Amino acid sequence: MTGQDFFNQLQQKYDKAYSQYLDNAKANRLVKESMYRLVDKLYSNLDTQKEYDELIELIQNEVSISVTSGKAAIPNDYLHLFRIAFKYSDTISFVSGILDKEYTASQHLLRKGDKLNSAQDGTGTEYEVTKVKGSSFFLDTASVASPLYHIRTFEASPTFSDRKKGSLSGARKETPKYQTNTTGTNRELILSPSPYSIVMDYMTTPPHDIDVANNATDLLDFYTEKFLYRLMDECVYSFSTETRDYNNKRSTQETIIENP
């Protein structure tokens, strides 16, 4: 389906008598606005797999973003957030113990099954803690050099400027918080307490602006077919609002309810 195909079908859906009103430039603007409206409507009702399937091209999961001084740059294609998890890297300094694969570190909080990494950012060799006893812990490998890094991931929740005062609303490593911020033209997230990296699931802005005159680009490379048909209904809805055609608006509303 090209932009032209899309427009042809869209014109069938509304009264052709309005075609003079809707030239190509107006149609492009209408489609773009309706696109955002539809995407937001679907975002607000992401309850079931159906909505996720329709928006599949707009969903980015497990995107790693680096952090500098407690701030992370928001990706350019960011529209809405689903979830952020903070990654923390605790340094474990230790000395070799008496037994094979035994190491000791005072006041450590390691537990059996924890994974330790040789690199601070988790990209090095991984070791597993096989046993813990008092200040000793055992790894699956002998003669490991100190220090190692214990990487833990915690889900974060948002904090808002007007709700920060509560003493029970603080950020801790186990329950970290983020807030959106702008510095100059950069949109960023302020992260507290500062992690070394974050993992983000978010919804992108629509990846392609539909041009109703274009006959070469296949829109199915960017959107699912069901989404495009639903978008046509949304365009008719916006169009009937703009032309004050309330009969058409109501009948489109019914169509959308019947074909969500």
Place this chain on the structure above:
Amino acid sequence: MILLKDIVDEIRKDLSAGIGNDESRFDDEYLENKIHAARAVIISNYITRNGRFFNDSWIQTVDADFVDRDKECDAVYFECPSPITITGHEDGFMYVGHVNGVKPFLRARKNGFTTLTMHSVFRDDSELYWDWKQLEQNKASLIVYNNVKVQRVQVRGIFNLPVDVPGFRVDSDAYPVDALVRKELVEMVGLDIMRKMRVAPDYISDSQDKNNPQLPGK
């Protein structure tokens, strides 16, 4: 294993029709504090009603940190978190004694020895005594009497804030409750919040307090 975050999530889901999301108005710390308090009440009630039975899953072990030694008074001080209240004459300490866990010291307070002076009643006694009290301003200590050489003690008990027990790791260590206490705890906190949710939240600091017409803005 029952983790604190699982209980927090369960309560949050109970209050939001099965879907807990990031923007829940219930902060983790807010719910956690309600959970700690409910746990203390439920365990205390259980023991008061059902007699002296303690499920070991309610109890935490502390390797108490040595703080100070007072040779003049034959006393050794340790750091220890505060215990819950169980009945009119019992608190949450279950065991204070040798680190092997089977050699308890005697509780001084139970015998009426609430203070220690130069005329110590322990003078001719070879037993070790202990107590937990506020001997310094705003600071409670666990004190072991009658042997200044004691360096390590094991403390087992039911504490007010289980996550503040030294060495407790919130993301991996079992929260000290059993399934029965967990169930009652979720119900108690859930009902408590439902009752209070009748108050409409005032989201924005805009000098318009919806709930208190006496304040400016109305």
